[in-house]
Amino acid sequence: MASLAAIKFSALKQNTRFLSDNFLSSVLKVVAISGLCLYLVYLAFFNYSNCPSSKFFSTLNPKQIPTDAGKRADSHANPNFQESPTNISHLVFGLVSAVKTWKDRKPYIDAWWQPNITRGYLILDKPPTPDFLPWPSSSPPLRVSDDTSKLERESKHVSPIMVRMVHSILETFREGDKGVRWYVMAFDDSVLFVENWVDVLNKYDHTKYFYIGDYSETVLSNLFFSFDQGFGGAGIALSYPLAAAMVKDLKGCIRRYPFVKSADTIIQFCVDEFGVPLTVEKGIHQIDLVGDISGFLSSHPQAPLLSLHHLDFVNPIFPSMDKFQSAAHLMKAAKSDQSRLLQQTICYHRPRNWSFSISWGYSVHIYERIHPRSLLKRPLETFRPWLRNAKPPMFMFNTRWPCETPSVFFFESTEKALRNQIVTNYARSASPGYPNCFWKGNGSTNHIARIQVYSSATKRKEIERSECCDIIRADGASIAEVKLRACKDDEIIA
Ligand SMILES: *[C@@H]1O[C@H](CO)[C@@H](O)[C@H](O)[C@H]1NC(C)=O
Ligand SMILES: *[C@@H]1O[C@H](CO)[C@@H](O)[C@H](O)[C@H]1NC(C)=O
Ligand SMILES: *[C@@H]1O[C@H](CO)[C@@H](O)[C@H](O)[C@H]1NC(C)=O
Ligand SMILES: *[C@@H]1O[C@H](CO)[C@@H](O)[C@H](O)[C@H]1NC(C)=O
Numbered sequence: 001m002a003s004l005a006a007i008k009f010s011a012l013k014q015n016t017r018f019l020s021d022n023f024l025s026s027v028l029k030v031v032a033i034s035g036l037c038l039y040l041v042y043l044a045f046f047n048y049s050n051c052p053s054s055k056f057f058s059t060l061n062p063k064q065i066p067t068d069a070g071k072r073a074d075s076h077a078n079p080n081f082q083e084s085p086t087n088i089s090h091l092v093f094g095l096v097s098a099v100k101t102w103k104d105r106k107p108y109i110d111a112w113w114q115p116n117i118t119r120g121y122l123i124l125d126k127p128p129t130p131d132f133l134p135w136p137s138s139s140p141p142l143r144v145s146d147d148t149s150k151l152e153r154e155s156k157h158v159s160p161i162m163v164r165m166v167h168s169i170l171e172t173f174r175e176g177d178k179g180v181r182w183y184v185m186a187f188d189d190s191v192l193f194v195e196n197w198v199d200v201l202n203k204y205d206h207t208k209y210f211y212i213g214d215y216s217e218t219v220l221s222n223l224f225f226s227f228d229q230g231f232g233g234a235g236i237a238l239s240y241p242l243a244a245a246m247v248k249d250l251k252g253c254i255r256r257y258p259f260v261k262s263a264d265t266i267i268q269f270c271v272d273e274f275g276v277p278l279t280v281e282k283g284i285h286q287i288d289l290v291g292d293i294s295g296f297l298s299s300h301p302q303a304p305l306l307s308l309h310h311l312d313f314v315n316p317i318f319p320s321m322d323k324f325q326s327a328a329h330l331m332k333a334a335k336s337d338q339s340r341l342l343q344q345t346i347c348y349h350r351p352r353n354w355s356f357s358i359s360w361g362y363s364v365h366i367y368e369r370i371h372p373r374s375l376l377k378r379p380l381e382t383f384r385p386w387l388r389n390a391k392p393p394m395f396m397f398n399t400r401w402p403c404e405t406p407s408v409f410f411f412e413s414t415e416k417a418l419r420n421q422i423v424t425n426y427a428r429s430a431s432p433g434y435p436n437c438f439w440k441g442n443g444s445t446n447h448i449a450r451i452q453v454y455s456s457a458t459k460r461k462e463i464e465r466s467e468c469c470d471i472i473r474a475d476g477a478s479i480a481e482v483k484l485r486a487c488k489d490d491e492i493i494a
Helices: 004-015 021-046 054-060 099-112 149-155 160-174 194-201 219-224 240-248 250-256 263-272 294-298 323-336
Strands: 091-096 119-124 142-144 182-187 190-192 211-213 236-239 278-280 289-291 307-309 344-349 354-359 363-367 383-385 407-417 421-428 450-456 468-473 479-485
Touching: 091 160, 091 194, 099 119, 099 190, 099 323, 119 160, 149 160, 149 250, 160 182, 160 240, 160 250, 160 263, 182 190, 182 240, 182 307, 190 323, 236 240, 236 263, 240 250, 240 263, 250 263, 294 354, 294 363, 323 407, 323 421, 344 468, 354 468, 354 479, 407 450
Parallel strands: 091 119, 091 182, 119 142, 211 278, 450 479
Antiparallel strands: 182 236, 190 307, 211 236, 289 383, 344 354, 354 363, 363 407, 407 421, 421 450, 468 479
16 A cells, blocks of 8 residues: 555545545534434334424435436437437547556456447556556556646645546547547446446437536535536546537646545536536446445336446445456346346235335345335445444435345346246345344245246336336245236336
């Protein structure tokens, strides 16, 4: 940990977490008070009663930020709009890395990078040491960051490392790739789901200025930095014209914000100088969480999965594997159907009063009682916030306490099945260390060792509505079978 790069990179990690402990503790005092109220609201919810404090609760909700402005569907009025659909060749990735971290991050990039198909660059902070050479053609083409020390000195930037990160936009753009519609900037410790990026970006008019990203999962990170910024570790997308406009005077913009500690915030300030707001895409995950994030991944928002960042900081997402194997394993499911990956489908086995919650390609949970869909959509709080002692409101979404102890099954394999279907197999896992509490079932699902989920081999085009499912078999046999299908017009999932 002696090298400058390591110090810089850990400074970066620190800075992207929070600004200062003093500020933190004063904020925590404030949130501790509201935390009690949230706890009461939480209890009230579980009694399914009306909570008198729910009005107060709603006043605590973070401001909504416009998310839909100018989506492709509304943009037919623009005469410059090219109707040819966006494909993988229209995206260029700028991946920020460091010599010190690359060795341990390469497996994450290898999990998703398609040599000679995905376009982009891996930008190291300094020339690679001999052990990285020759640079493999299976990795993104190598670039070394410009020396930005002059700019750092001149601007008296409070956080010089951030200058390099912002500057990497210019370095990526400067490569002059042809036919680019989008620049996607991310860190070396993110796994990206490129097919979904293509489909999501295809919704937007790439000839306009767009800045696409997502919040941190941790309320305090957004509070400290900005509710208006995309968290760049997980990835942000800049439309070509926006990137082109920004790089004309990116150095000037960096000089205008020498007091801003986070590269993500500087980038947002630079984007905002063009009057462009953040467009939120809910599948971009900063993962400002620690511990076991299986609860989060098992109740994914209803949006295509775009990225998973910070996999180094959480437990392996598949408990029987290490973190690198886990990333590669999830990719096996992604390769067979990225559009359904982590999409949550809920159905009920009425004869036994069981609830099934499927996170496609990742997990299946069975509860030995009927839980409403809106409850099951809330992640089980198996994880902890980025800040160890944070008080509620900790997360940008509602959670459930993990003591409901579902039977848990994790993705094992996928194969083609008859009639244009894919079957994904899930194997029972030891129940995570959830505390036993009175919600726990009586073990009537214990005979189920594996679950087979059948889904269409045709990619899902519409994500506006979830799919529905039918339990084909759950009693007696050790393998339960579930079939996903489109919901009927007026079908109620209850
Ligand atoms: C992507 O679309 C362009 C037209 O905009 C086309 O020329 C190109 O062949 C397509 N590439 C792929 C990989 O589909
Ligand atoms: C990528 O293309 C280059 C040049 O066409 C080729 O030499 C290299 O082997 C290819 N790499 C992979 C991993 O396919
Ligand atoms: C399922 O729940 C209903 C309603 O609570 C109840 O009447 C029924 O007995 C339950 N069935 C089983 C098998 O527990
Ligand atoms: C569990 O409870 C259900 C209904 O409450 C009952 O039908 C079933 O026999 C019980 N199973 C066991 C193993 O006790």
